[in-house]
Amino acid sequence: MLTPDQLSIVKATVPALEAHGETITRHFYASMFAAHPELLNIFNPANQKTGKQARSLAASVLAYAANIDHPERLGGMVGRIAHKHVSLEVLPEHYPIVGEHLLGAIATVLGDAATPEILDAWAAAYGQLADIMIGVERGMYAGAAQQPGGWPGFKPFRVVKKVQESRVIASLVLAPVDGQPLPPFQPGQYLSLQVRVPGVRPPRSASTACRTRPTARPTASA
Numbered sequence: 001m002l003t004p005d006q007l008s009i010v011k012a013t014v015p016a017l018e019a020h021g022e023t024i025t026r027h028f029y030a031s032m033f034a035a036h037p038e039l040l041n042i043f044n045p046a047n048q049k050t051g052k053q054a055r056s057l058a059a060s061v062l063a064y065a066a067n068i069d070h071p072e073r074l075g076g077m078v079g080r081i082a083h084k085h086v087s088l089e090v091l092p093e094h095y096p097i098v099g100e101h102l103l104g105a106i107a108t109v110l111g112d113a114a115t116p117e118i119l120d121a122w123a124a125a126y127g128q129l130a131d132i133m134i135g136v137e138r139g140m141y142a143g144a145a146q147q148p149g150g151w152p153g154f155k156p157f158r159v160v161k162k163v164q165e166s167r168v169i170a171s172l173v174l175a176p177v178d179g180q181p182l183p184p185f186q187p188g189q190y191l192s193l194q195v196r197v198p199g200v201r202p203p204r205s206a207s208t209a210c211r212t213r214p215t216a217r218p219t220a221s222a
């Protein structure tokens with residue numbers, strides 16, 4: 001739990017986050033990927049290139065700081081992020097890496113303004129958020145694996161049909177390699193595909209929007 005002083009310090013940093021949040025998150029991603037290139041598969045390269053991911057993270061960090069004393073108000077945001085994380089198999093061991101580089105980015109961008117008290121408060125705030133996210137995601141992973149037809153982690157699928165919908169759009173019909181039935185679909189979930197491309201290692205991952213989405217992430221290979 002954050003102390004009252006830490007809560008006050010985090011809320012006091014809201015103006016700095018409004019002014020420098022995107023610079024902080026851009027520095028965060030650059031630093032983290034340089035140290036952990038294996039994490040590139042978790043993030044959308046197009047969103048990285050356009051800056052969309054940095055802007056989205058900056059907005060989330062700002063919302064968290066502004067509501068640090070009422071985290072229950074962030075339920076919708078936490079749920080959306082958790083669904084995305086589960087679709088990409090974000091795991092508890094990833095959170096310390098993110099925390100290290102996020103705090104490092106805050107210290108670098110804010111310079112002398114990032115006092116030890118501010119960094120300590122944000123370390124505690126990040127730890128609280130990480131605990132919330134890990135708990136929510138743990139429940140989602142367990143629910144996906146325990147339901148009829150569910151599974152943990154990635155599962156191999158094969159393309160069984162291609163339907164040319166128009167000159168530029170095609171639908172791919174996937175089926176599980178093991179022939180087992182699929183779990184029921186729920187609106188708003190993510191389908192994350194990990195595709196093995198000859199000559200490219202490791203497999204490339206991407207999330208896609210579908211009208212119906214399975215609760216876990218199949219692996220498709222054409």
